[in-house]
Amino acid sequence: MNFNHSAIESLRERSIVTLKKNWREGFTVPSANLYPFQWLWDSGFVSMGWSLIDKYKARLELETLFGAQWENGMIPHIIFHNDSPEKQYFPDAKFHGSEASDLSPKHVKTTGMTQPPVLGFVLEFLFENEIDKQKYLDFYRSAVKSVFRFHQYLYQNRDPKNEGLVYIRHNWESGTDNCAVWDSVWARYSAPTYDFVRKDTLHVDQSQRPTKKDYNYYMNLIELSRNCGYDEQKMYEILPFLIQDPLFNSILAKSNQCLSRLSNALDLPELSVQFDEWYAKTAHGINTKLFDDVLGQYTYFDLKNNVQISEPTAMGFAPLFAGIASEERANKMAELILSKHFLGENLDGYLCPSLGYSSSAFDPVRYWRGPIWPHINWLLAIGFKQYGFLEIAEKLRNDIIELSVKKGFYEYFSPIKSEEFKIGYGGEDFSWTAAILLLIME
Numbered sequence: 001m002n003f004n005h006s007a008i009e010s011l012r013e014r015s016i017v018t019l020k021k022n023w024r025e026g027f028t029v030p031s032a033n034l035y036p037f038q039w040l041w042d043s044g045f046v047s048m049g050w051s052l053i054d055k056y057k058a059r060l061e062l063e064t065l066f067g068a069q070w071e072n073g074m075i076p077h078i079i080f081h082n083d084s085p086e087k088q089y090f091p092d093a094k095f096h097g098s099e100a101s102d103l104s105p106k107h108v109k110t111t112g113m114t115q116p117p118v119l120g121f122v123l124e125f126l127f128e129n130e131i132d133k134q135k136y137l138d139f140y141r142s143a144v145k146s147v148f149r150f151h152q153y154l155y156q157n158r159d160p161k162n163e164g165l166v167y168i169r170h171n172w173e174s175g176t177d178n179c180a181v182w183d184s185v186w187a188r189y190s191a192p193t194y195d196f197v198r199k200d201t202l203h204v205d206q207s208q209r210p211t212k213k214d215y216n217y218y219m220n221l222i223e224l225s226r227n228c229g230y231d232e233q234k235m236y237e238i239l240p241f242l243i244q245d246p247l248f249n250s251i252l253a254k255s256n257q258c259l260s261r262l263s264n265a266l267d268l269p270e271l272s273v274q275f276d277e278w279y280a281k282t283a284h285g286i287n288t289k290l291f292d293d294v295l296g297q298y299t300y301f302d303l304k305n306n307v308q309i310s311e312p313t314a315m316g317f318a319p320l321f322a323g324i325a326s327e328e329r330a331n332k333m334a335e336l337i338l339s340k341h342f343l344g345e346n347l348d349g350y351l352c353p354s355l356g357y358s359s360s361a362f363d364p365v366r367y368w369r370g371p372i373w374p375h376i377n378w379l380l381a382i383g384f385k386q387y388g389f390l391e392i393a394e395k396l397r398n399d400i401i402e403l404s405v406k407k408g409f410y411e412y413f414s415p416i417k418s419e420e421f422k423i424g425y426g427g428e429d430f431s432w433t434a435a436i437l438l439l440i441m442e
């Protein structure tokens with residue numbers, strides 16, 4: 001599909017309108033009804049979008065996020081700023097009960113978990129886009145220090161074997177909520193059945209969301225963590241879910257790399273040295289532990305059960321984004337993404353499905369079990385481009401533009417090109433879809 005100048009202009013306009021509509025006092029909601037608070041990695045991507053149109057909001061978005069940082073350095077995954085819309089959201093601030101930990105902020109409620117550490121590459125992007133860099137040095141110095149504390153928290157609390165790979169302790173920390181990889185973890189035990197009313201399915205059809213059974217596991221992990229007072233050591237000992245995730249760790253590595261450069265530019269050389277060390281350590285961990293030669297892709301490691309979990313996922317390409325895969329592995333991954341596992345039997349699908357067609361759990365409309373997510377395409381396009389796979393990068397980019405033009409600013413899209421899947425899925429007027437469009441049309 002060719003995009004003429006006016007089509008691109010109207011997409012840009014629509015992106016700006018969407019971001020403005022979702023702006024609240026100091027932060028952007030991912031989607032007005034479905035997700036009425038502030039989410040960590042959404043805020044990161046959205047802030048990059050803002051930096052192209054309103055730099056003040058870009059900085060403020062992050063400042064608001066840092067305002068909810070825990071005393072141990074963790075930046076939480078959701079910040080429940082305003083509690084009136086809370087009634088529409090479940091599990092709410094009360095269920096998460098962040099006050100169970102002395103380390104949580106006193107002025108605002110949050111969840112007791114985090115999300116992919118995108119803030120390092122986000123900050124570098126914002127800084128590079130500043131017109132008057134001198135004027136905002138204080139902001140950037142303080143922001144880099146906050147993210148330093150966040151990464152330090154991850155390495156100190158989430159890498160028990162000193163492998164450079166941090167674990168996630170709730171599936172929501174991955175950002176890829178109902179990824180098929182967790183199925184094998186859930187299969188090992190049963191969660192109690194919780195009596196609760198879901199709010200997500202008021203806005204989005206059940207067929208596009210995680211199942212009720214899966215929600216029991218999600219709730220159970222929260223309850224267990226809350227009962228530990230969100231004490232990291234206790235959680236490590238008892239939680240049934242401890243996963244080393246290739247997307248989370250690649251994002252961490254990339255952020256370290258960007259923060260090393262940024263720290264130097266800000267005259268913070270000691271921080272830069274530490275970020276370099278972390279980058280090298282995580283790159284090494286990802287390369288030695290997470291690659292699956294048979295699949296030809298990076299994969300997940302279940303630390304609790306000491307087993308690798310291999311599924312073809314979009315997330316398994318993420319080490320390309322961090323520039324840590326060898327040429328040989330990059331070639332294998334380029335072959336894989338262009339195969340029927342990711343393009344479908346007739347090799348004519350959109351890229352990049354979150355789960356490969358060959359996985360038994362593949363479902364083209366159910367959230368992270370098949371649909372395409374715009375921010376993942378953005379990150380993979382950068383990755384493949386870095387390794388010289390320009391056509392793959394172009395397709396990842398163009399497919400997002402085409403899908404948004406044809407279907408709207410949705411949360412996710414089916415990878416299958418057919419009348420049956422002609423609509424977009426999940427939340428509408430989605431903030432990071434708008435932000436990503438601004439970034440890829442730049």
Ligand code: GLC
Pocket residue numbers: 030035039041042174175176177
């Ligand atoms: C869903 C996504 C998660 C995102 C959140 C808000 O839970 O899986 O990645 O941060 O929505 O958009």
